[in-house]
Structure formats: structure tokens, C-alpha cells
Amino acid sequence: MSNAETAGPAAKRKPDISPERCDYTKFLDIVSSKWSALILYALEDGPVRFGEMGRRIEGISKKMQTQTLRQLERDGLVHRELTPSIPPVVDYSLTPLGRSLIGPLQELKRWASIHHGEVMQARDNYDRTLERAD
Amino acid sequence: MSNAETAGPAAKRKPDISPERCDYTKFLDIVSSKWSALILYALEDGPVRFGEMGRRIEGISKKMQTQTLRQLERDGLVHRELTPSIPPVVDYSLTPLGRSLIGPLQELKRWASIHHGEVMQARDNYDRTLERAD
DNA sequence: CGGGATCCCAAAAGATACTG
DNA sequence: CAGTATCTTTTGGGATCCCG
Numbered sequence: 001m002s003n004a005e006t007a008g009p010a011a012k013r014k015p016d017i018s019p020e021r022c023d024y025t026k027f028l029d030i031v032s033s034k035w036s037a038l039i040l041y042a043l044e045d046g047p048v049r050f051g052e053m054g055r056r057i058e059g060i061s062k063k064m065q066t067q068t069l070r071q072l073e074r075d076g077l078v079h080r081e082l083t084p085s086i087p088p089v090v091d092y093s094l095t096p097l098g099r100s101l102i103g104p105l106q107e108l109k110r111w112a113s114i115h116h117g118e119v120m121q122a123r124d125n126y127d128r129t130l131e132r133a134d
Numbered sequence: 135m136s137n138a139e140t141a142g143p144a145a146k147r148k149p150d151i152s153p154e155r156c157d158y159t160k161f162l163d164i165v166s167s168k169w170s171a172l173i174l175y176a177l178e179d180g181p182v183r184f185g186e187m188g189r190r191i192e193g194i195s196k197k198m199q200t201q202t203l204r205q206l207e208r209d210g211l212v213h214r215e216l217t218p219s220i221p222p223v224v225d226y227s228l229t230p231l232g233r234s235l236i237g238p239l240q241e242l243k244r245w246a247s248i249h250h251g252e253v254m255q256a257r258d259n260y261d262r263t264l265e266r267a268d
Numbered sequence: 269c270g271g272g273a274t275c276c277c278a279a280a281a282g283a284t285a286c287t288g
Numbered sequence: 289c290a291g292t293a294t295c296t297t298t299t300g301g302g303a304t305c306c307c308g
Contacts, residue, residue, distance in 0.1 A: 014189070015189065015190055015191060015192035015193075016190055017172050017175055017176055017190055017191045017192065018172075018191070018192035018193060019168065019169075019172065019192070019193060022171070022172060022175070022243075023242070023243040023244075023246035023247045023250065024171045024172075024175075024239060024242055024243050024246065025168075025171070025172075026246045026250050026253075027242045027243070027245065027246040028166060028168075028171075030246075030253060032162060032166045033300075033301090034153060034159075034162075034300080034301075035153075035301095037156070037158045037159075037162075038151050038152075038153065038156060038158075038159075041151055041156070041158075042151055049269090049270095050269075050270055050271085051269065051270075054270095055148070055149065056149055056150055056151055057149060057151045057152070058149035058151065058152035058153070059149075059152060059153060061301090061302065061303080062270075062271070063271090063272090063273095063301085063302075063303085063304095064300095064301065064302075065270095065271095066270080066271060066272080067300095067301090073260070074256065074257055074260040074261075075253045075256055075257060076252060076253055076255070076256025076257075076259075076260075077253075082270095085269095086269090086308090087269040087270075088269060088270060088271090088308090089269080089270090090269080090270060090271085097249060097252055097253070097256070100245070100249060101245065101249075103241075104238075104241045104242050104244075104245045105158060107237075107238045107241050108157075108158055108161045108238050108242075109156075109157040109158050109161070110157075110238075111161065111234070111235065111238045112157035112158065112160045112161040112164075113157045115231060115234060115235075116157065116160045118210060118231055119160075119164060119209045119210055119211075119231070121210075122208065122209055122210025122231070123208055123209060123210075125210075126207070126208040126210075127208070167280075167281090168280080168281070169281095183289090183290095184289075184290055184291080185289065185290075188290095195281090195282065195283080196290075196291070196292095197281090197282075197283085197284095197291090197292085197293095198280095198281070198282075199290095199291095200290080200291060200292080201281090216290095219289095220288090220289090221288095221289040221290075222288090222289060222290060222291090223289075223290090224289080224290060224291085
């Protein structure tokens with residue numbers, strides 16, 4: 001308290017929100033990549049093999065599938081089980097930690113399914129209003 | 135049904151998950167940028183002026199603040215109110231749509247605050263296991 | 269079958285300078 | 289005060305080819 005930094009009358013002064021401290025940022029860090037949630041969904045009903053998963057998720061490449069799975073595995077959300085036969089068999093499944101994410105994720109899907117129309121309409125409106133301003 | 139596409143015995147064949155159709159993808163499209171949720175949080179307790187917001191959010195640049203606010207405004211989550219005095223005063227606030235997002239977002243913060251430690255530990259573990267494999 | 273390695277591109281974000 | 293404009297850097301993702 002030695003510093004003459006006594007706050008002004010408006011009260012709020014110094015930063016109280018930061019990316020590093022925000023838990024939502026931590027969440028994004030884990031599952032904001034394009035394919036991560038999609039992979040979690042594919043695993044929702046039980047273990048799935050790599051190839052099967054690839055066929056179920058439209059448009060994913062082997063590279064992105066592998067890369068995203070590695071991240072999820074590294075974060076402890078997904079378990080990888082290799083059966084070293086020839087050809088090899090690799091099964092992926094949710095860990096308990098991974099499964100604990102399904103609930104919150106479904107909340108978001110609900111929000112989006114309910115409100116996405118409003119968002120699109122707001123965008124339209126915003127864009128058309130700008131056009132008229134030329 | 136003219137196509138001889140009768141499914142094999144393993145049942146699951148064609149893609150049933152896609153980025154375009156997934157509601158979670160739509161959600162990410164709206165609030166996955168680095169600063170968007172932080173700005174929503176800054177508005178949680180009521181209207182805030184541009185400068186005040188900037189001081190509250192650590193590390194944000196004016197450019198990113200403006201850019202993110204424009205996106206949120208375009209999507210109908212944030213309302214912008216300009217008082218054309220000199221110098222100008224601009225207040226930002228949540229719209230009802232924006233406020234409807236706060237709940238789901240808090241779910242995620244809760245998940246992250248509870249489980250982030252496990253994730254970090256899993257990462258550590260994964261990385262150290264890899265190091266030993268040289 | 270289930271990857272790894274490499275190259276390339278587009279989008280997001282940051283730095284800096286200028287303005288009504 | 290609250291922006292805009294421009295430039296550069298960083299990151300994420302896709303394409304392609306190779307491997308045990």
C-alpha cells in the first residue's frame with residue numbers, strides 16, 4: 001500500500017479479466033479446434049476404430065484425424081488402444097475425463113440449435129444495414 | 135433406393151457427423167475467437183464504455199477489441215450505443231441473445247476450473263512418457 | 269491399417285501509425 | 289475517446305507422399 005495508487009472515484013481501474021486466468025480460455029485451448037468435438041461425438045457411444053471413425057466424420061483427412069486424436073489423448077480425454085496384429089487394430093475411446101465433457105458440450109449444442117437462427121438473422125440485418133450506407 | 139448400396143454387416147457405413155451440420159461448430163463460429171468470451175464477461179454486469187473495457191481486459195489491443203466487438207455486434211450478441219459528443223462516448227451492453235449465452239459459458243468455466251488440473255497433469259504425463267522413448 | 273513427414277495456403281492475431 | 293488502415297507474424301488446416 002506504499003504506492004500512491006489510490007483508485008479514482010469511478011472504482012474500477014486495473015485489469016480484472018485476462019486470457020491466462022480465464023477458465024473459458026483454458027476450455028477453448030482444449031476443444032476449439034475444428035475436429036475435436038466431432039471426434040468426441042464419434043466416441044460418445046463407445047470405442048471406435050480409426051478407420052471407422054474416419055468414415056463417420058465427413059471431410060476429415062487422416063492427418064487431421066491423427067493430429068486431433070493425439071491432442072485429445074495428450075489432454076487425457078481420449079484413450080488409445082493398440083492391438084499389434086498385422087494389419088494393426090487401433091481402438092479409441094473416451095476416458096472418464098473425456099466423458100465428463102460431453103454434458104457441457106451438449107449444453108452448447110442446445111444453445112446453438114435454439115439460437116443459431118437469431119444469429120444468422122442478426123448478421124443479415126447488420127450486413128444489409130451497412131450496404132445502405134454507401 | 136435404386137442404388138445397390140445395401141449396408142454391410144457392420145451396420146455403420148456412411149458419414150453421420152459433419153462440421154457443417156454440427157451445432158457445436160456453429161457455436162465455435164460465434165465465440166471461439168480469443169477475446170470474444172472475455173468481452174462478454176466484461177459486459178456481464180451491465181453497460182461498459184470502450185475505454186473502460188479495454189482497461190479491464192489485460193493484453194487486448196484496441197484493434198482486436200474493436201474487431202471482436204464488431205463481430206459480436208453483427209451476431210446480435212452485443213449492443214453498441216454511440217453518444218455523439220466531443221469526445222464521443224460509446225457504451226456497449228449485452229443483448230438478450232448475448233445474455234442467453236452467459237449460462238452455457240459458465241458451465242464451461244465450471245468444467246474447466248474443476249478439470250483443468252487433470253488435463254495439465256495428463257499432458258505432463260504424456261510428454262514425459264514420450265521423452266523416455268528416445 | 270494406421271499412421272508420420274513435408275510443403276503450402278488462408279485465416280487469426282499482433283504491432284504500429286494515423287484520425288474525426 | 290474511440291476508432292481505422294496497413295503491415296507482419298503466427299497458427300491451423302489441407303494436400304501429398306512415404307512407411308511398418
